[in-house]
Amino acid sequence: MKEMLTGNAAAAWGVRLADVDYLPTYPITPQTEIIETLARWICDGVMDATFVTLDSEHSMITAAGAASATGVRVFTATSSQGLLYGFEMLYTVAGWRVPLVMVNVSRALSSPITLEADHNDILATRDSGFLQIHCETCQEVLDSILIAYRLAEDKRVLLPVLVNMDGFLLSFTREPVEIPDIKDVKRFLPPYQPEHAFFKASQPMAQGVAALGGPVYSYFKYQMHLASMNALDVYKEVSGEFGKIFGRKYDTVDGCMMDDAVCVLVMTNSFSTLGKAAVMKARAKGIKAGLLRLRVLRPFPEADIRGAIKMTRAVAVLDQNVSVGKGGILYSEISSALYHEKERPLLLSFIGGLGGKNISSEEFEFIFDAMIHAVDTGKVPAPRLLYTEEEWKQMEGLKKMAGKQ
Amino acid sequence: MNQNTSFKRYLKMDLLPTPWCPGCGNGIVLKTICQAFDELNLPKNGTVVVSGIGCSGRSAGYFDLDSVHTAHGRAIPVAEGIKYAIDALNVIVASGDGDLLGIGGNHLLHAIRRNTNITVVCYANETYGMTGGQVSPTTPHNIKTLTTPNGNPDYPLDVQFLFKHSGCYFARSTVYHLNHLKKCIVEALKFQGFSFVEARTMCIVNYGRRLGYKNSNEMLLHYKEFYKINDDAGELAPNEIGIIKTNTLIKS
Ligand SMILES: Cc1ncc(C[n+]2csc(CCOP(=O)(O)OP(=O)(O)O)c2C)c(N)n1
Numbered sequence: 001m002k003e004m005l006t007g008n009a010a011a012a013w014g015v016r017l018a019d020v021d022y023l024p025t026y027p028i029t030p031q032t033e034i035i036e037t038l039a040r041w042i043c044d045g046v047m048d049a050t051f052v053t054l055d056s057e058h059s060m061i062t063a064a065g066a067a068s069a070t071g072v073r074v075f076t077a078t079s080s081q082g083l084l085y086g087f088e089m090l091y092t093v094a095g096w097r098v099p100l101v102m103v104n105v106s107r108a109l110s111s112p113i114t115l116e117a118d119h120n121d122i123l124a125t126r127d128s129g130f131l132q133i134h135c136e137t138c139q140e141v142l143d144s145i146l147i148a149y150r151l152a153e154d155k156r157v158l159l160p161v162l163v164n165m166d167g168f169l170l171s172f173t174r175e176p177v178e179i180p181d182i183k184d185v186k187r188f189l190p191p192y193q194p195e196h197a198f199f200k201a202s203q204p205m206a207q208g209v210a211a212l213g214g215p216v217y218s219y220f221k222y223q224m225h226l227a228s229m230n231a232l233d234v235y236k237e238v239s240g241e242f243g244k245i246f247g248r249k250y251d252t253v254d255g256c257m258m259d260d261a262v263c264v265l266v267m268t269n270s271f272s273t274l275g276k277a278a279v280m281k282a283r284a285k286g287i288k289a290g291l292l293r294l295r296v297l298r299p300f301p302e303a304d305i306r307g308a309i310k311m312t313r314a315v316a317v318l319d320q321n322v323s324v325g326k327g328g329i330l331y332s333e334i335s336s337a338l339y340h341e342k343e344r345p346l347l348l349s350f351i352g353g354l355g356g357k358n359i360s361s362e363e364f365e366f367i368f369d370a371m372i373h374a375v376d377t378g379k380v381p382a383p384r385l386l387y388t389e390e391e392w393k394q395m396e397g398l399k400k401m402a403g404k405q
Numbered sequence: 406m407n408q409n410t411s412f413k414r415y416l417k418m419d420l421l422p423t424p425w426c427p428g429c430g431n432g433i434v435l436k437t438i439c440q441a442f443d444e445l446n447l448p449k450n451g452t453v454v455v456s457g458i459g460c461s462g463r464s465a466g467y468f469d470l471d472s473v474h475t476a477h478g479r480a481i482p483v484a485e486g487i488k489y490a491i492d493a494l495n496v497i498v499a500s501g502d503g504d505l506l507g508i509g510g511n512h513l514l515h516a517i518r519r520n521t522n523i524t525v526v527c528y529a530n531e532t533y534g535m536t537g538g539q540v541s542p543t544t545p546h547n548i549k550t551l552t553t554p555n556g557n558p559d560y561p562l563d564v565q566f567l568f569k570h571s572g573c574y575f576a577r578s579t580v581y582h583l584n585h586l587k588k589c590i591v592e593a594l595k596f597q598g599f600s601f602v603e604a605r606t607m608c609i610v611n612y613g614r615r616l617g618y619k620n621s622n623e624m625l626l627h628y629k630e631f632y633k634i635n636d637d638a639g640e641l642a643p644n645e646i647g648i649i650k651t652n653t654l655i656k657s
Binding site: 025026027028029032035036039040042043044051053055056081085110113 | 458474476477478507508510533535536537539540542551552553554555559
């Protein structure tokens with residue numbers, strides 16, 4: 001069955017098909033449509049789950065993790081300020097090793113206060129222990145939620161998963177989405193049978209105990225890290241199985257025109273669609289352009305990324321985030337992935353799309369030109385912060401209004 | 406009718422109209438706060454307004470005063486930070502009931518406990534207006550909202566009870582009872598210690614409309630008919646507005 005769904009509605013469908021038991025919630029734009037859709041379905045009787053509105057994201061993520069530890073299937077969703085407000089509990093819940101699946105609808109962080117997407121919110125959580133899947137399309141959002149439960153509940157992994165989509169651009173954009181048949185979903189994602197974390201009469205288990213002393217603490221953190229690294233292979237297994245049942249294949253990275261690519265853009269999430277259009281345009285001009293979209297970000301699919309780009313000549317990482325005082329976060333991660341290669345492409349850094357700011361086709365052209373120039377001269381330009389002349393003029397106008405010049 | 410317009414000096418008139426929907430009561434609260442400032446002739450260079458997040462949270466930016474628009478739920482600690490740094494300032498919080506009583510509820514409890522000398526004006530519309538009308542900590546039992554399509558299973562928080570024996574100031578009024586609302590705010594501003602005014606205000610677009618109100622005037626008339634003024638109460642009944650007088654601190 002194919003329907004026109006927003007990214008948020010697609011997420012809700014993923015949750016409905018996954019037969020989730022418990023939904024602790026708290027509204028925040030641009031995520032709220034997910035929880036409203038689920039509330040409506042439960043009210044209409046098409047979904048059987050316990051829906052509770054909590055008083056904040058901190059209590060919401062806490063309740064979600066705790067419920068997950070009792071052995072039921074749990075879902076929750078948030079965005080931006082909400083993700084950060086619950087941040088403390090992300091580390092805690094990951095340490096509980098429970099298979100919670102959560103959607104983050106990316107929105108830039110305060111301050112200044114804003115609503116549209118960039119990735120500083122989700123990337124702030126990259127070290128927490130949550131696995132991360134980043135989506136480009138509405139279909140991918142639905143499918144990733146099903147894959148996420150399989151991954152999280154696998155006993156070789158047992159870590160929570162964050163599925164990410166861009167606020168507005170994907171959350172509120174309707175696309176045709178294939179809603180999988182529930183029988184196929186049941187085959188792919190059977191009911192959760194907790195073997196590790198669960199509450200059961202006669203088998204008391206203490207969660208979240210103190211582990212004072214470095215060696216004990218380190219043991220648990222190493223366990224988490226190794227489990228996350230294991231998740232790479234498990235992901236491939238699970239997504240392979242998903243592909244066989246549903247006919248849609250999701251690798252850890254998604255390549256566009258990569259086979260003979262010389263100049264490659266690296267991006268994530270929904271802006272990649274713009275990047276792919278720019279690749280086609282560059283190809284039409286005779287540039288051997290390609291795009292590599294990072295889909296699984298934690299665990300970091302280092303070998304897959306390396307395999308995809310090490311033979312290219314130039315790679316431009318387009319970060320929609322800024323680690324203030326350092327630069328693009330993904331640029332650093334890709335750099336480290338390539339460091340040990342004897343032959344490696346020139347690596348350029350661009351930051352753009354902050355707070356939902358557009359990346360125009362001229363800016364993409366500018367990026368490809370910069371890559372070609374770098375290949376010609378062998379020199380890598382300093383990291384660039386994208387800002388058009390038009391935007392600069394507008395900002396000058398605003399500064400004038402505020403009496404600051 | 407009071408035609409005095411000198412309250413406008415507390416507003417950035419060139420920013421008007423506000424972003425609020427037609428029929429929203431928030432503008433009345435905003436104006437009444439300014440009228441209370443005007444009545445007390447609060448110095449513009451000695452008065453600060455802080456808001457959290459929400460429709461009502463947009464208030465801070467409309468005052469022609471130093472202001473902070475802070476994170477959801479955090480208006481009170483921002484106000485306390487300012488007040489404890491510069492005691493001479495008049496510090497006023499203007500924010501929503503969801504913001505102050507839900508996600509920021511913990512801060513309210515402890516501002517009461519500390520009896521911090523600030524004034525809070527709470528825009529009480531019984532819903533999370535800005536996010537589109539979901540259930541909030543003040544939504545009445547059984548009310549249908551976007552996140553409680555079957556009716557709210559929970560009961561609302563009656564904030565006056567947080568103030569019992571606190572030694573702080575508590576008042577409740579509505580945007581229908583203009584003079585009363587102004588009096589509640591004026592008294593709150595004069596109060597030495599923590600003062601809180603629950604200003605009942607209507608959200609027609611994301612709330613009242615779904616309850617069956619045809620327009621915001623109907624909601625306003627509901628305030629007129631339902632609420633009785635009782636300024637001498639130790640406790641306000643659900644249909645009463647007033648200033649709670651007997652808030653004496655019980656010292657052990
Ligand atoms: C940490 C965090 N969580 C959630 C939100 C989303 N959010 C914005 S306004 C709001 C509710 C506001 O309700 P209320 O304080 O009653 O103000 P109103 O809009 O009704 O005036 C919420 C939940 C947010 N901005 N930050």
